[in-house]
Amino acid sequence: MKVSDRTHGVEYAIRDITTYARKYRATGKDIIYLNIGDPVKFDFKTPDHIKKALIDAVTRDENYYTDSEGLPELREAIVDKESEKGLDVTEEDVIVTNGVSEGLDMTMASIVDPNTEVLMPGPYYPPYASYAKFYGGKPVEFKLHQDGRPDLEDLRSKITHRSRAICIISPNNPTGEVFDRKSLRQLIDIATEHDLYVICDEIYDKIVFDSQFTGIGKVAKDAPVILLNGFSKAYLMTGWRCGYICLNSRSKKLAGLREDIPKLARVRIASNLPVQIAAVQALKGPQSHIPRMVGKLRERRDYVVKRLNGMGIHCKVPHGAFYVFPKIDLGTRWRDDQHFVIDLLNNTGVLTVHGSGFGATYGSGHFRIVYLPPEEMLEEAMDRLERFLHK
Numbered sequence: 001m002k003v004s005d006r007t008h009g010v011e012y013a014i015r016d017i018t019t020y021a022r023k024y025r026a027t028g029k030d031i032i033y034l035n036i037g038d039p040v041k042f043d044f045k046t047p048d049h050i051k052k053a054l055i056d057a058v059t060r061d062e063n064y065y066t067d068s069e070g071l072p073e074l075r076e077a078i079v080d081k082e083s084e085k086g087l088d089v090t091e092e093d094v095i096v097t098n099g100v101s102e103g104l105d106m107t108m109a110s111i112v113d114p115n116t117e118v119l120m121p122g123p124y125y126p127p128y129a130s131y132a133k134f135y136g137g138k139p140v141e142f143k144l145h146q147d148g149r150p151d152l153e154d155l156r157s158k159i160t161h162r163s164r165a166i167c168i169i170s171p172n173n174p175t176g177e178v179f180d181r182k183s184l185r186q187l188i189d190i191a192t193e194h195d196l197y198v199i200c201d202e203i204y205d206k207i208v209f210d211s212q213f214t215g216i217g218k219v220a221k222d223a224p225v226i227l228l229n230g231f232s233k234a235y236l237m238t239g240w241r242c243g244y245i246c247l248n249s250r251s252k253k254l255a256g257l258r259e260d261i262p263k264l265a266r267v268r269i270a271s272n273l274p275v276q277i278a279a280v281q282a283l284k285g286p287q288s289h290i291p292r293m294v295g296k297l298r299e300r301r302d303y304v305v306k307r308l309n310g311m312g313i314h315c316k317v318p319h320g321a322f323y324v325f326p327k328i329d330l331g332t333r334w335r336d337d338q339h340f341v342i343d344l345l346n347n348t349g350v351l352t353v354h355g356s357g358f359g360a361t362y363g364s365g366h367f368r369i370v371y372l373p374p375e376e377m378l379e380e381a382m383d384r385l386e387r388f389l390h391k
C-alpha cells in the first residue's frame with residue numbers, strides 16, 4: 001500500500017539506536033543505557049507531593065476532558081514562572097501540551113510551509129529537524145563557536161528569503177551549552193531584522209551548573225518569541241507528558257499563531273487533566289529536589305568529563321542539562337560515528353547515541369553520553385569504554 005512521503009525524513013537517533021540494542025539483548029547480555037535523557041529511569045524520582053497530587057486528582061474523579069488550551073490554574077502558574085524569568089506573557093498566550101514534543105510539533109505545524117527553512121544550532125535536538133521536515137520544510141544548521149556562542153556571521157550567511165524561524169535550545173541537547181544574555185540578544189536582533197520567528201526551548205532552565213541561565217524573555221522585547229518548556233526534566237515527570245507553549249504577549253507579529261495554535265490544541269481535544277493538576281503542584285510546591293538533583297548531576301558530569309579526558313577523548317565541559325558530546329578519533333577503525341556507537345555496544349554493552357543523529361554538519365564524528373546514572377554505573381561504563389578504546 002502507498003504510504004505518505006512526508007514521514008520519510010522523520011528520524012530520532014536517540015530511540016532509533018535501540019533497534020541495535022534489542023538485537024544485542026537477545027543474545028542474553030545486559031546493557032548500560034546511556035542513550036535516553038530520562039532522569040526518572042535512574043535515581044531521580046518524581047517528588048512525593050507531585051505524585052500525591054496526581055493520585056488525589058484521579059481519586060477525586062478529575063478524569064474528564066479539560067479546556068483545550070489547558071487547565072486555567074496551570075496556565076496561571078506557568079505565567080508566574082515564565083514572568084519571573086523575564087517573559088511578558090498572559091494566560092491567553094499559554095497553551096498546555098502533551099510534553100514539549102507536542103508543543104514543538106504544533107509550532108512547526110503552524111509556521112512551516114513546503115520549502116521554508118528553519119535555522120537551528122548545530123548540533124541540535126533531533127525532533128527540531130524531524131518536525132521541520134515532516135511539514136515540508138528544511139532544517140538549516142548554523143555554527144557555534146568553540147566556546148558555545150552562536151557564530152553570527154555564519155547564521156547571517158544562511159538566512160535566505162525562505163527562512164522562517166531561528167531555533168534556540170538553551171541549555172542545549174546534546175552539548176549542554178548555555179547561551180549568555182548577549183548571544184540571546186544578538187539572536188533576537190537578527191530575527192527582528194529578518195522577520196523570523198524565534199522558537200526557544202528552555203526545558204533545561206533549572207539544570208544549569210556553573211554559568212548563569214538567562215531566559216529569552218529577558219531580551220525578547222516585542223520579538224515574535226515562541227517559548228517551549230515543560231515538566232519532564234526539572235520536575236521528573238517524563239512519563240506523564242506535560243509541557244507548554246508561551247507566546248510573547250508583547251509581540252503583535254504572533255497574531256496568526258494566536259489563532260492557529262489553539263486550533264491545533266482543540267483538534268487534539270486536551271492535554272491530560274490529572275497530570276495538569278499535579279503540574280500546578282510541581283510549580284507551586286516545594287522545589288528542594290532541584291538543587292539536590294543539580295548537585296548530583298554536577299558531580300556526575302565532572303566524573304565523566306575527567307574520565308573521558310583521561311582516555312584522551314576531547315570533551316568540552318557542558319554547563320547545563322545532562323549530556324556530554326565528545327569527539328571521536330575515528331582513525332581507520334570506524335567508518336563513521338554510527339559505526340563507532342554500534343561497535344561500542346556490541347563489544348561492551350554500553351549504549352550511546354551517534355552524533356550525526358544530532359545533525360550531519362556539526363554532529364558527525366561525535367557521540368552523546370547521558371550522565372544521569374549513579375557513579376558506580378558511570379564508572380563501569382567508563383571502564384568498559386576505556387578497555388574498548390585500548391583494544
Ligand SMILES: Cc1ncc(COP(=O)(O)O)c(C=O)c1O
Nearest residue numbers: 037099100101125173230232243
Ligand atoms: C531540548 C529538548 N526539548 C524537548 C525534549 C522533550 O521534552 P518532553 O518530554 O517535554 O516532550 C527533550 C527531551 O530530551 C529535549 O532534550
